[in-house]
Amino acid sequence: MLNSILLDGLALAGAGIGAGVAALAAGLGIGRIGSSAVESIARQPSESGKIQTAMLIAAALIEGVALFGVVVCLLIALA
Amino acid sequence: MATKINKLLLILLMSMASIAGFASSGGHTVEEEDIDQESVFNPGEMIMHHIADSHEWHFFNTESMNATLPLPIIVYSAGKGLSVFSSARLTHHGVYNGYQIHHERIFAVDAAGNEDESIKVYDFSITKNVASLIISAILLIVVFTTVAKGYVKNKGKAPSGVQSFFEPIVGYVRDEIAVKMIGPRYERFMPYLLTIFFFVWFNNLLGLMPGGANLTGNIAVTLMLAITTFIITTISGNGYYWKHVLWTPGVPLPLRIIILPIEIIGLITKPFSLMIRLFANITAGHIIILSFIGLIFIFKSLFLVAPLSVAFGLFMTFLELFVALIQAFVFTLLTAMYFGSAVEEHAHADHDHGH
Numbered sequence: 001m002l003n004s005i006l007l008d009g010l011a012l013a014g015a016g017i018g019a020g021v022a023a024l025a026a027g028l029g030i031g032r033i034g035s036s037a038v039e040s041i042a043r044q045p046s047e048s049g050k051i052q053t054a055m056l057i058a059a060a061l062i063e064g065v066a067l068f069g070v071v072v073c074l075l076i077a078l079a
Numbered sequence: 080m081a082t083k084i085n086k087l088l089l090i091l092l093m094s095m096a097s098i099a100g101f102a103s104s105g106g107h108t109v110e111e112e113d114i115d116q117e118s119v120f121n122p123g124e125m126i127m128h129h130i131a132d133s134h135e136w137h138f139f140n141t142e143s144m145n146a147t148l149p150l151p152i153i154v155y156s157a158g159k160g161l162s163v164f165s166s167a168r169l170t171h172h173g174v175y176n177g178y179q180i181h182h183e184r185i186f187a188v189d190a191a192g193n194e195d196e197s198i199k200v201y202d203f204s205i206t207k208n209v210a211s212l213i214i215s216a217i218l219l220i221v222v223f224t225t226v227a228k229g230y231v232k233n234k235g236k237a238p239s240g241v242q243s244f245f246e247p248i249v250g251y252v253r254d255e256i257a258v259k260m261i262g263p264r265y266e267r268f269m270p271y272l273l274t275i276f277f278f279v280w281f282n283n284l285l286g287l288m289p290g291g292a293n294l295t296g297n298i299a300v301t302l303m304l305a306i307t308t309f310i311i312t313t314i315s316g317n318g319y320y321w322k323h324v325l326w327t328p329g330v331p332l333p334l335r336i337i338i339l340p341i342e343i344i345g346l347i348t349k350p351f352s353l354m355i356r357l358f359a360n361i362t363a364g365h366i367i368i369l370s371f372i373g374l375i376f377i378f379k380s381l382f383l384v385a386p387l388s389v390a391f392g393l394f395m396t397f398l399e400l401f402v403a404l405i406q407a408f409v410f411t412l413l414t415a416m417y418f419g420s421a422v423e424e425h426a427h428a429d430h431d432h433g434h
Contacts, residue, residue, distance in 0.1 A: 067359035
């Protein structure tokens, strides 16, 4: 009884930590993309459209990986 | 003409909102009774109830009325054949025609009222998500036949009415997404790209409306969108695309043993990531907004927590309006990128590694 409660709690804690790490990593990644994109636009304002598209593609790819992590955590928490 | 259509759109939106007023006849739902019995607020259950699909369209409850729109249930089982009836008959744990519903699962019951597991029930009901899909399909058809008619009527002149709102967006999808990502052979993909862009965008926005269904946050819907993209990519792939996948040029023979499975897995992960991205973004947005609202009921504090929760909820809602557009854009952009890699000619085919 106690054992199963402990295990459930540990699973929930793991899901929480996992979601936190996924958010942290995605934040770092997207932050770097954003900063580089702003620097590039500051250097070449005329190319801002192209830079934005490239930025969005990279951000979407990173976000996709982070969301895989979140979905796994959600599955652990709900199962 | 255009103002007439604008009025029609307004009436449609209004009537969607006012359905709630007419549909006050429904009974208590199962979840509600569970909550009543325990008389504690369960935020997880509340959130799941809002983001999950349902056999009835529930809007809100007050002391005196329960605004629920019953939807048609269509079930098939081997013994009884096809039966169609209203979901209002199954509320209050009701049994109708030998069927009962519990936690959105319809099953057959025997004479004693127990679940009959020997009968397999196939559920084809018009659920909340299907109803929402039909509404958005009608909305899209009305809006875009108007735009198309306006385009024919105002040929060579300035656009008017609804057309002047949508024409720049269509132009943007063509110039910034299709032409840039696919190249000179973009034209045959335009109908699909526009459909997917406006379908995702409209449904994201409809999902944010009060009482709206969480359609693009349903993984079955995003799965179908991703599968369509996958099928179109596969059948429009040219010889170079397949050579790149199956017999990657410029790679030594021993490496091909590793590269080939990776390339084939790569074909599957592209639509898979499209599916997960849209589903998780929209669902996560809804969960965050509902969590902020749920905080009010967890802390039972009207003057301390409620203003803060509502402020954060409002902020998140505005962010979600932006996310709705971004996700439609990203889905279309990545779809166009995959099409682009499928129809690319040999000369500049090597810049697309690593996706």
